[in-house]
Amino acid sequence: MRPLDGIGMTSQRTRARMVERLRQEGIKDAMVLAAMNEIPRHLFVQEGLQTRAYEDTPLPIGEGQTISSPYTVARSCELAVNGRMLDTVLEIGGGCGYQAAVLSRLAKKVVSLERIAKLVGMARQNLDRLRIRNVLIKVADGSRGYPRAAPYDAIIVAAAMPFIPPELIAQLKPGGRLIAPVGQGEEQRLTLVERGEAGPVEQTLESVRFVPLVSGVA
Ligand code: SAH
Numbered sequence: 154m155r156p157l158d159g160i161g162m163t164s165q166r167t168r169a170r171m172v173e174r175l176r177q178e179g180i181k182d183a184m185v186l187a188a189m190n191e192i193p194r195h196l197f198v199q200e201g202l203q204t205r206a207y208e209d210t211p212l213p214i215g216e217g218q219t220i221s222s223p224y225t226v227a228r229s230c231e232l233a234v235n236g237r238m239l240d241t242v243l244e245i246g247g248g249c250g251y252q253a254a255v256l257s258r259l260a261k262k263v264v265s266l267e268r269i270a271k272l273v274g275m276a277r278q279n280l281d282r283l284r285i286r287n288v289l290i291k292v293a294d295g296s297r298g299y300p301r302a303a304p305y306d307a308i309i310v311a312a313a314m315p316f317i318p319p320e321l322i323a324q325l326k327p328g329g330r331l332i333a334p335v336g337q338g339e340e341q342r343l344t345l346v347e348r349g350e351a352g353p354v355e356q357t358l359e360s361v362r363f364v365p366l367v368s369g370v371a
Contacts, residue, residue: 185230233259233306264299309332327349344357
């Protein structure tokens with residue numbers, strides 16, 4: 154088994170440089186930056202790609218899917234936490250579990266849904282290895298959320314949706330936030346919905362590129 158602390162391009166120093174870059178790119182939340190500094194992203198990618206783990210780029214994780222770039226993860230986490238510690242958060246599109254691991258430091262409980270069983274197996278191994286115990290990762294089609302563990306302080310969608318289904322907003326607590334890439338082409342708009350007292354308030358943010366949300370499990 155490989156050691157948890159890497160050397161050279163997978164070392165804590167390289168990770169700290171990634172965090173410094175995220176700060177320069179505008180990520181401000183101290184809890185998010187600390188979590189990104191703590192979770193070893195190189196352990197979530199294939200061995201041959203580990204030396205690239207702290208570059209700001211998505212990388213393949215198998216099954217035609219990718220681990221999101223560090224900036225994408227940091228940005229959506231920052232929008233989700235909004236300066237507070239979260240109680241429960243739902244992630245849709247868990248992949249190899251990296252963002253779930255980051256969220257484990259920002260929320261008491263994380264529920265992560267992933268439609269590809271093989272990736273869920275990988276994610277479980279990755280999280281176990283880091284002794285992360287507050288993430289429930291399930292093989293499921295997350296398009297309609299996971300009402301059983303609702304309501305959530307935040308819902309983060311890591312795959313592009315054509316529109317935001319009202320069922321997802323219904324699973325937010327009052328004041329809760331949903332972050333999702335919305336659109337049907339290669340590029341989507343990152344969208345933030347806050348469930349306000351007078352109804353949901355939607356803000357359209359920057360352009361992003363995510364893999365599409367797909368229905369059913371595999
Ligand atoms: N959060 C991941 C990003 C994974 S990429 C990270 O930390 O890097 C997006 C993932 O969404 C893919 O693994 C894909 O299989 C998954 N996905 C796509 N449609 C889905 C659906 N309907 N339900 C659950 N997961 C889905």
